[in-house]
Amino acid sequence: xxxxxxxxxxxxxxxxxxxxxxxxxxxxxxxxxxxxxxxxxxxxxxxxxxxxxxxxxxxxxxxxxxxxxxxxxxxxxxxxxxxxxxxxxxxxxxxxxxxxxxxxxxxxxxxxxxxxxxxxxxxxxxxxxxxxxxxxxxxxxxxxxxxxxxxxxxxxxxxxxxxxxxxxxxxxxxxxxxxxxxxxxxxxxxxxxxxxxxxxxxxxxxxxxxxxxxxxxxxxxxxxxxxxxxxxxxxxxxxxxxxxxxxxxxxxxxxxxxxxxxxxxxxxxxxxxxxxxxxxxxxxxxxxxxxxxxxxxxxxxxxxxxxxxxxxxxxxxxxxxxxxxxx
Numbered sequence: 552x553x554x555x556x557x558x559x560x561x562x563x564x565x566x567x568x569x570x571x572x573x574x575x576x577x578x579x580x581x582x583x584x585x586x587x588x589x590x591x592x593x594x595x596x597x598x599x600x601x602x603x604x605x606x607x608x609x610x611x612x613x614x615x616x617x618x619x620x621x622x623x624x625x626x627x628x629x630x631x632x633x634x635x636x637x638x639x640x641x642x643x644x645x646x647x648x649x650x651x652x653x654x655x656x657x658x659x660x661x662x663x664x665x666x667x668x669x670x671x672x673x674x675x676x677x678x679x680x681x682x683x684x685x686x687x688x689x690x691x692x693x694x695x696x697x698x699x700x701x702x703x704x705x706x707x708x709x710x711x712x713x714x715x716x717x718x719x720x721x722x723x724x725x726x727x728x729x730x731x732x733x734x735x736x737x738x739x740x741x742x743x744x745x746x747x748x749x750x751x752x753x754x755x756x757x758x759x760x761x762x763x764x765x766x767x768x769x770x771x772x773x774x775x776x777x778x779x780x781x782x783x784x785x786x787x788x789x790x791x792x793x794x795x796x797x798x799x800x801x802x803x804x805x806x807x808x809x810x811x812x813x814x815x816x817x818x819x820x821x822x823x824x825x826x827x828x829x830x831x832x833x834x835x836x837x838x839x840x841x842x843x844x845x846x847x848x849x850x851x852x853x854x855x856x857x858x859x860x861x862x863x864x865x866x867x868x869x870x871x872x873x874x875x876x877x878x
Contacts, residue, residue: 573607575633575644580857585822593817595797595842595861600824603635603845603856607646611850615668615717615771616830616843617677623832623843623858624670624694626650626679629850630663632694635858637834642858652697654684661711666829667718667771669726678749680715680728687715687728689750699750705743705758709733717772718749719780721802727780728756731768735760739810740769760810764796771831775840777869778802782813783831783844794820795828797842799866814867819844826855839863 582597583589590597604610612627622644623635630653635644655662667680675692685707688700706714706728713732720726726745735741739760747754763769767784774780784796798813805811819825826846834841842861848854 573605573610573646575603575605575610575635575642575646577601577603577642577858579641580824582859583823589823591864592819592823592861593797593815594863594865595817596864598841598860598862600857600859601642603642603644603858605646609646609649611848611856613845613847613856614666614829615679616832616845617668617670617773618832618834618843619670619675623845624668624677625830625845626665626668628664628666628682628847629660630657630665647694650679650688651690651695652700653679653688654681654686654700667715667728669718669720669773671720678718678720678726680718682714682716683711685709685711685714687718687749689748699748701750701752703743703745703749703756705756706730706733709741717769717782719772719774721774722778726754727772727802727805729761729769729772729782731770735810736808737810738762742805742811744805744807757807759805759807762810762812764798764813764815767796770829772800773831773833775833776835779869780813781816781831781833781842783828785828787827792821793825793827794818795825795844797831797844801869816863816866817861824857824859826857828857836862 580600581587609631614628616625621638625633630650632647661683664682666682677690686702689698710732716731717729728743730741733741739762742759742761743756745756767786771783780800782798797817800813829847830845832843840863844859846857848856
């Protein structure tokens with residue numbers, strides 16, 4: 552009779568490995584600390600929110616995320632990878648590891664300062680925009696291997712702390728890359744329109760401009776089911792603290808050589824629950840469009856990693872306006 556010890560040992564090792572996986576825990580938070588019954592902010596209806604935490608020191612710094620397979624896949628500005636499963640009454644997730652490759656040597660945080668993330672729903676391929684080095688890297692769907700990377704010359708002079716802050720792949724295969732600080736036309740910030748994969752040198756970008764709400768900077772972007780975009784913006788002042796704005800933008804309104812502005816959907820400011828909001832994703836649930844917002848805690852004990860869930864209550868119909876912003 553064959554001994555059962557090798558099988559038992561394998562099971563124990565597997566169980567130990569699973570239990571050792573760093574967990575991401577979620578603690579519920581209200582939309583408003585002053586009025587816990589409040590559920591509405593602009594065109595968004597609050598469905599729930601949580602403060603995320605983990606014993607793993609790699610957790611934090613959430614800077615971009617995408618919806619994938621019933622949950623969120625997020626990256627941090629230190630190169631961390633996190634998965635958050637949303638099938639159930641409360642989020643639960645884990646620290647998946649770190650990006651397998653990136654700019655520089657990887658010895659400093661700046662080498663893995665991932666600020667933007669987008670995904671091809673057909674192939675699962677993932678693109679990450681890195682600040683400081685102003686490069687874009689493409690990875691396989693599991694984030695296990697790098698497939699290609701490129702430093703677009705059009706991004707070479709972007710500020711080290713104001714590079715590819717938001718990136719979205721459109722349904723037609725074009726990519727939009729938003730800078731947080733680099734100048735664009737008509738007193739805007741730079742918005743590059745790539746004809747295809749931005750890691751392919753043949754995909755030459757053309758320069759347009761994006762005008763964020765006054766005093767705000769764009770931090771993430773994602774595509775809605777109808778092809779329009781949601782954009783997330785954040786603001787911080789010593790007097791007012793942090794706040795965020797979610798805006799709507801139709802890609803058809805983007806004109807090369809000109810600036811375009813979005814249309815505000817919601818303004819989230821104290822006493823509402825808000826922090827350094829940097830990550831945005833959308834999903835669908837029971838016929839509704841769900842908006843997910845997450846914050847970057849800068850690995851600081853004074854800030855929080857928030858995950859907020861909203862349903863879009865109302866949106867203007869497509870092509871209701873074509874707002875090319877004037878200088």
